[in-house]
Amino acid sequence: MxxxxxxxxxxxxxxxxxxxxxxxxxxxxxxxxxxxxxxxxxxxxxxxxxxxxxxxxALKPEAQRYHHQAGLNHVGVVVEDLDTVEARVKAAGYMPHSHADYEPGRRFYFDGPDDVEYEVVSYD
CATH class of the missing domain: 3.10.180.10 (2,3-Dihydroxybiphenyl 1,2-Dioxygenase, domain 1)
Structure with a gap:
């Protein structure tokens, strides 16, 4: 599955x-x-x-992340080249945050369009 x-x-x-x-x-x-x-x-x-x-x-404002049942906390996206994608994120005007490097990969987060949080991770 x-x-x-x-x-x-x-x-x-x-x-x-x-x-x-x-x-x-x-x-x-x-x-x-x-x-x-x-x-x-x-x-x-x-x-x-x-x-x-x-x-x-019209949509209602987003509920606070990590505090509401069935709420969307973030969307995880696996990429091959984390540094290239982070440069694109910055160039698009979004601020990467919460960088981490632990098994099994490196990652960062950013609040993207419409305040949807994205986690970007590379497993190489």
Whole structure:
């Protein structure tokens, strides 16, 4: 078994997807009208993706991470070259934080578009 996708709500699925494509080299796998007159963009690679869903109504503010049941804490992304991706993250205007180097890999986090936190890790 493997994890295929995670679906998260964002204010603008297209713009959020564009940032992730620039940072991680992902592609749009599918996009179009979705549940309850919303819009979804599936962005990722051939194996897995994030389903970015923008509903037809205004979203409520995010709940505090790590404090709410079923809340999204962060999205983990494995990359081959951590330093290159960190440079892209900085160039896009995001601030990497919480760097760590422990088995099995090096990592950092950043608060990306729409305040979704991403963990970027390399296992080489």
């Amino acid at each position: 493997k994890l295929e996708h995670v679906n998260i709500c964002v204010p603008d699925a297209k713009s959020h997807a564009a940032v992730l494509m620039d940072l991680f080299g992902w592609k749009v796998r599918w996009e179009g009208p979705a549940k309850d007159d919303g819009y979804t963009v599936h962005v990722g690679d051939d194996e897995s993706y994030l389903a970015l869903y923008t509903p037809a109504w």
